[in-house]
Amino acid sequence: MPYVPDDLLSRHFQSNGLDLTSKIEEHINEVAPGTRNLPLYRDMMLTVLRMAQDDRNRWDVKITLQTLRELDKAFRVLERFKGRRKVTVFGSARTPQEHPLYAQARELGEKLARSDMMVITGAGG
Known part of the structure; x- marks a missing residue:
């Protein structure tokens, strides 16, 4: 339009x-x-x-x-990534690695990447 x-x-x-x-x-x-x-x-x-x-x-x-x-x-x-699907993930860089949400976020990121999605995150560790 x-x-x-x-x-x-x-x-x-x-x-x-x-x-x-x-x-x-x-x-x-x-x-x-x-x-x-x-x-x-x-x-x-x-x-x-x-x-x-x-x-x-x-x-x-x-x-x-x-x-x-x-x-x-x-x-x-x-x-340069035009045409490639992207997703932005917002969260907290201070989530401890042993926290269940950290594992959940990591798993989500892996699934998105395997689906050929470009994952854009913050500056977390």
């Missing part, structure tokens, strides 16, 4: 007479000519500009920036 942008951002963004949408689209077309994702990239950039206009606190802005950087890195890493 194609992305149909909601004009919500435009309605709540005070552009002070600037044609920001056109300028943003020009910049996107310079770096990614012909991209089908133009409306999505445009809305992402308008969101960042709205955050700047609201002058969000520094902590919120740093979290947003770090999140985008981590997503970009993850997408680049996972790109």
Whole structure:
């Protein structure tokens, strides 16, 4: 289903007479000519500009920036595994090895791997 942008951002963004949408689209077309994702990239950039206009606190802005950087890195890493089924397992790295949940998680991981699933876990031991 194609992305149909909601004009919500435009309605709540005070552009002070600037044609920001056109300028943003020009910049996107310079770096990614012909991209089908133009409306999505445009809305992402308008969101960042709205955050700047609201002058969000520094902590919120740093979290947003770090999140985008981590997503970009993850997408680049996972790109080579496109088409391979993946599952993410969340848990606690502090679960003792003798605990029944540890054994259960290990068994689940082995079954998933035998099923040719790529298993993504945290940084547990």
